[in-house]
Each structure stands twice: as C-alpha cells, then as structure tokens.
Amino acid sequence: MSKYALFLRGINVGGINLKMAELRAALATLPLSKVRTLLASGNVVCSAEVTADELKSMVETLLRERFRYDAWVVVIEAPTLESIIDACPYPADDAQTTSYVTLSSDPAALDELARHASEIPGAEFVRLSPEAIAWPATAGSTLDSPFSKLSAKARYKSTTTTRNLRTLLKAQDFLAG
Structure with a gap:
C-alpha cells in the first residue's frame, strides 16, 4: 500500500x-x-x-x-513529497516571504515553465525534482510575482498546481501519522 x-x-x-x-x-x-x-x-x-x-x-x-x-x-x-520538501531552499515560515512549490503531473510542462521563467528578469526559482519547482514571493504580493504570473497561464492549467511550503509540510505530517 x-x-x-x-x-x-x-x-x-x-x-x-x-x-x-x-x-x-x-x-x-x-x-x-x-x-x-x-x-x-x-x-x-x-x-x-x-x-x-x-x-x-x-x-x-x-x-x-x-x-x-x-x-x-x-x-x-x-517519499517524493519528502524529497521535494527537503530540497526546498526557501523558508517555510518567514514574515517577509512566502515560499511556494509548483507541482506538476507532467515534467515536460515543468521543463517548459522553468525555461520561460529563466528568461524573465527577477523571476527567482529552484527546480526541486522532475515534479516540483520552488519559488519565493514577497508576502502579500504573490500574484505580482513574475513566477506566479507565468505559472498562472492557461497552458499550465491541466498539469500544474501551486501550494505554499507550509501546506506541503502539513501533508507530509499527515502522511507520517
């Protein structure tokens, strides 16, 4: 199981x-x-x-x-969720920054997203695994983040979703319990 x-x-x-x-x-x-x-x-x-x-x-x-x-x-x-969380360089709890992870069911779509993000000035992100990219956003301005704007495009709707790192940690805790 x-x-x-x-x-x-x-x-x-x-x-x-x-x-x-x-x-x-x-x-x-x-x-x-x-x-x-x-x-x-x-x-x-x-x-x-x-x-x-x-x-x-x-x-x-x-x-x-x-x-x-x-x-x-x-x-x-x-186990994959655990490795994604362990690889994330951004803090789970920070008053100035919210750490997000965009998860994907299609690594090729995530490859494309990363390629486009690397072309945007100011877009900060880290590839954590074939299924995940982490990115920070200034607290209160997530929707203004360059990575957020890119990942919200309709092209990625069927294969990606984004959660803050705290949500992933909560899921990990529930799976461990």
Whole structure:
C-alpha cells in the first residue's frame, strides 16, 4: 500500500466550490484508505494499492462526473513529497516571504515553465525534482510575482498546481501519522 498526497487544481477559487466533507464522501467510493483532507483548497492524503497514474485517473474521473468541472489533479507519492520538501531552499515560515512549490503531473510542462521563467528578469526559482519547482514571493504580493504570473497561464492549467511550503509540510505530517 502506497501513501499519496493529492493536490487538486483550482478548488474553492474561480467558481469551483467543493466542501471538503463532500470531497471526502466522493473519494470514499474509490479503493482508498486513510483519506484526509487538509485545509479547504483541495489537498488530500490517502493510501492506495494503485500507481500514482492510476490514482490520478480515478480521482479526475470521479471529480468530473460527481462535481461537473474540468478536474486536474497532481498526485505525489509520500517519499517524493519528502524529497521535494527537503530540497526546498526557501523558508517555510518567514514574515517577509512566502515560499511556494509548483507541482506538476507532467515534467515536460515543468521543463517548459522553468525555461520561460529563466528568461524573465527577477523571476527567482529552484527546480526541486522532475515534479516540483520552488519559488519565493514577497508576502502579500504573490500574484505580482513574475513566477506566479507565468505559472498562472492557461497552458499550465491541466498539469500544474501551486501550494505554499507550509501546506506541503502539513501533508507530509499527515502522511507520517
């Protein structure tokens, strides 16, 4: 049985509103165990006897059918999440800076994102793994960050989602417990 963190793109923003209790109830119809949601932004931890790709497909299909929206999910295995967090050079708790990690289900899309980001003056980022790029933003001005503006483009919608480092740490704690 493998442990996973699932990160749903665009939940409870932009008109896609899901109550976490409804999400958990829907996920209970899948062959998952130890399902927990974190915060209200589409973060789930669970265990399953399927591959990450199979889990991604099952969850996206379920969400599309049950909640009628164009669902996109990034699935990260627990050991990979731990290595992503360990590789992040930015602080989890800093009053002036918020540390973000953009996660992707498609390393090629993340390669492209990194390539474009490297061409933007002032865009600071670090590739953490094939699935993750970390980047800092001045507290309170995340949406003005060069990397945030780039990663928000429609091109990356189906393959990426961004979380602050504190959320990843919380998912890691839930997976360890």
